[in-house]
Amino acid sequence: MRLDGKIAIVTGGGSGFGEGIVRKFAAEGARVVVADRDLAGAERVAGSLPDMAVAVEADVGTAAGFAAALDRAQQAFGGLDILVNNAGIGHLPQPLETLDEAMFDHIGRVNMKAIYFGARAVVPLFKEQKRGVILNVASTAGVSPRPNLTWYNASKGWAITATRGMAVELAPFGIRVNAINPVAGETPLLKTFMGEDTPEMRAKFLATIPLGRFSTPEDMGNAAAFLCSDEASMITGVAMEVDGGRCI
Numbered sequence: 001m002r003l004d005g006k007i008a009i010v011t012g013g014g015s016g017f018g019e020g021i022v023r024k025f026a027a028e029g030a031r032v033v034v035a036d037r038d039l040a041g042a043e044r045v046a047g048s049l050p051d052m053a054v055a056v057e058a059d060v061g062t063a064a065g066f067a068a069a070l071d072r073a074q075q076a077f078g079g080l081d082i083l084v085n086n087a088g089i090g091h092l093p094q095p096l097e098t099l100d101e102a103m104f105d106h107i108g109r110v111n112m113k114a115i116y117f118g119a120r121a122v123v124p125l126f127k128e129q130k131r132g133v134i135l136n137v138a139s140t141a142g143v144s145p146r147p148n149l150t151w152y153n154a155s156k157g158w159a160i161t162a163t164r165g166m167a168v169e170l171a172p173f174g175i176r177v178n179a180i181n182p183v184a185g186e187t188p189l190l191k192t193f194m195g196e197d198t199p200e201m202r203a204k205f206l207a208t209i210p211l212g213r214f215s216t217p218e219d220m221g222n223a224a225a226f227l228c229s230d231e232a233s234m235i236t237g238v239a240m241e242v243d244g245g246r247c248i
Contacts, residue, residue: 004029014041020217211244
């Protein structure tokens with residue numbers, strides 16, 4: 001029960017890594033707002049965790065989306081201790097010069113601007129209460145980029161740098177900021193990263209991971225729970241690779 005009594009928002013919590021984080025947080029005693037553009041997905045996850053989770057429809061690429069999530073946390077549970085910026089999007093592998101501007105803007109809005117909007121929403125509250133934790137879900141792509149995913153790689157590199165900058169600036173206020181870097185995982189985004197989901201393509205990806213398997217939602221939940229718990233009270237500004245050795 002390392003998160004007993006904590007209140008958290010997890011964006012993109014209706015599926016994939018976000019769902020794994022929500023379920024682990026609830027198992028560790030946290031009450032969680034499952035924020036997702038897909039309200040049905042958010043309600044499915046929250047409904048399976050009675051008394052521990054509530055759902056909210058939120059496009060976190062907008063200020064209004066975060067305002068809705070924060071309002072839901074305060075109304076349902078009376079406050080907020082943790083924000084997990086998990087919502088993210090990728091693009092199909094392609095030469096960097098061929099990605100159209102609309103997709104570039106979409107990647108920036110979800111992978112980068114959402115972290116900015118999240119900070120604007122929760123940092124004033126965290127400063128007032130002199131405590132709080134922000135966890136950004138970045139990627140190994142921000143550390144060891146894959147060819148033909150350049151603009152996705154860049155957005156995750158930005159997330160890692162933002163994490164470090166936020167950590168330094170917010171430490172005097174008792175606010176910790178960290179990131180986790182998953183490798184490709186069994187989530188709805190896997191096919192996007194690979195271009196096609198075939199046994200041959202999976203084998204190619206797995207060959208780059210020393211432990212020989214993809215990241216799972218449970219892996220992300222375990223890492224997130226530690227970094228957001230008081231056990232990690234002296235850890236801030238790290239981007240923890242949860243990647244089976246991919247970045248070695």
